[in-house]
Amino acid sequence: MSTAEKKRVRFRWVAVGIAVVALLLAGVVSYYASANPDGLEYVAGETGFLDSASEHGAADGPLADYGTKGVDDERLSGGLAGVIGTVVVLVVAGGLALVVRRRPKSDEA
DSSP states (O other): OOHHHHHHHHHHHHHHHHHHHHHHHHHTGGGGOOOSOOHHHHHHHHHTOGGGOOOOTTTTSTTGGGSOTTOOSHHHHHHHHHHHHHHHHHHHHHHHHHHHOOOOOOSOO
16 A cells, blocks of 8 residues: 555545534534623623514524524534534535645646
8 A cells, every 4th residue: 555545545534533423413412501681792792783683684684693403402402403514614625625636746747
């Protein structure tokens, strides 16, 4: 097995490990996330301008407000939204990595 093949295998396992950890964090650890508002939302409520905020364009989207539309269990909905978002990010990042990766120079120039 050549050196290039060994590096490819090692990187693949690292990538799989990163994906597994990211999915576990998104799906399982998010189950234990605080239901309290985040810092910006808390300050907006405390200073009295939270009610003046308008809805953004994606407010009716399938993953709006850290949840999954159509899933009634709040924690399951949040975990599922996290997993879906993580998969999307991993696919986009992986696609970009494939596009911009260094390719070995061929002798057929």
